Amino acid sequence: MKFIEHVEGGGPDSLTISNTDIPELKPNHVLVKVAYFGINRADTMQRQGKYPAPPHESKILGLEVSGEITAIHDEQSAPHNVKLGHEVFGLVAGGGYAEYVLINTEHVMVVPENISLAQAAGIAECFLTAYQALFIESNLLPKQHVLIHAGASGVGLAAIQLAKLHRAFIATTASSES
Numbered sequence: 001m002k003f004i005e006h007v008e009g010g011g012p013d014s015l016t017i018s019n020t021d022i023p024e025l026k027p028n029h030v031l032v033k034v035a036y037f038g039i040n041r042a043d044t045m046q047r048q049g050k051y052p053a054p055p056h057e058s059k060i061l062g063l064e065v066s067g068e069i070t071a072i073h074d075e076q077s078a079p080h081n082v083k084l085g086h087e088v089f090g091l092v093a094g095g096g097y098a099e100y101v102l103i104n105t106e107h108v109m110v111v112p113e114n115i116s117l118a119q120a121a122g123i124a125e126c127f128l129t130a131y132q133a134l135f136i137e138s139n140l141l142p143k144q145h146v147l148i149h150a151g152a153s154g155v156g157l158a159a160i161q162l163a164k165l166h167r168a169f170i171a172t173t174a175s176s177e178s
Contacts, residue, residue, distance in 0.1 A: 003060050003098035009049040022100045023058070029102045030082060031071035036121035037096040038064035040154065053094045062096020065089065066111060066121040070100070087111040089120035091128065122154070130159035134166070142167040149173045 001022045007014040025031050043061045045051035053059050066089035069082055082088060082105065090108040095101040111120045133155075134140045146163050150156040151172030163170050 001099040006047045006061055023102045025071050025073045027073050027075035028105050029073055030069045030105060030108055032067040032088060032101055032103055033070050034065050034099055034101055035067040035117040037062045038122040038125060040125050057093040058095030060095045060098050064091055064121060064125045065096040065101055066117040082108055087117055089124055091124045126154040126158040129155045130162050134159055134162055140166060140168055145169045147171050
């Protein structure tokens with residue numbers, strides 16, 4: 001399969017297309033033929049050598065993807081509504097900048113009918129991070145006030161939308177670079 005290789009510490013111009021083996025299916029994972037992948041700060045930092053891939057995970061860049069399920073491991077223990085051929089998106093520990101990637105069954109979501117695969121590729125990281133910060137870590141309640149820093153960032157924009165949907169009062173910060 002083709003993947004985008006990077007030189008650790010290199011700039012964007014160091015990215016090249018290379019070949020490697022398709023990931024080997026493992027328990028509680030699905031194999032997805034990647035249609036789109038999101039590009040986020042963690043990918044940029046990993047390319048720069050500032051954010052190493054987790055141990056025993058793919059060294060290929062890419063943490064969020066969308067595509068079609070092409071294989072499901074026989075030992076899938078988590079009950080899930082995913083089937084072969086489903087269009088899905090999700091978070092991965094690495095490997096998204098490739099033609100195929102493994103996604104843990106707990107991290108894969110079926111693409112809603114009103115969202116394209118291109119849109120879905122950029123949803124998981126931003127919205128799950130914002131959701132975790134607002135509701136799991138901070139227990140935001142309706143009509144509470146919330147300050148969202150970096151309101152123009154992907155996570156910031158997701159947090160604003162989620163807080164608004166939750167009827168919170170929102171203040172935000174943003175900066176500009178010259």
